[in-house]
Amino acid sequence: MPIMTVLATTAVPDHVRGALTRWMIEPTPGLYVGTLSARVREELWSVVTASIGTGAAVLLHPSPTEQGFTLHTAGERRRIPQDFDGLTLVAFRPDDDDDGDEAVANPF
Template structure:
């Protein structure tokens, strides 16, 4: 059964953007939405993770759990999903700072 799928990308190669637009619409740059079967969704996500390069991507699709959706991520990003007793929460990793202390 086909379900609504959303993929958001940042700084991905142009050929990957083209591959995603074959199956989904791109209402704004880097945001893709479509109604996909599980097989097509998995194949597209495999292509995304294999060619992400220095970019980042997030996949959201409906699922039979408490939140009603599942979230997958690929690439480097500050926001990292964590599982807390079956709920997906987002942890914000602060950017690395140098060890200099500012003296008052």
């Protein structure tokens, strides 16, 4: 049964964008939306993950979870999905350029 699928990409090769636009629409650059079967979704995701290079991608689709969707990521991202008792929450990876100094609190 086809279901709504959303895929967001950043800096992926042109051939990946071409493969995605065969099955999905691209309403804004790097955002793809379509109604896909599970098999097509899995095949497209394998193409994206195999060709991601220095880019990044996020895939969202409905599933029978507490939140009602499943989140998949590929590539290097600052945001990292974490599973907490069946809920997917997003953690932030610390900046590499952080010098370790504590931030000065605003006195006002």
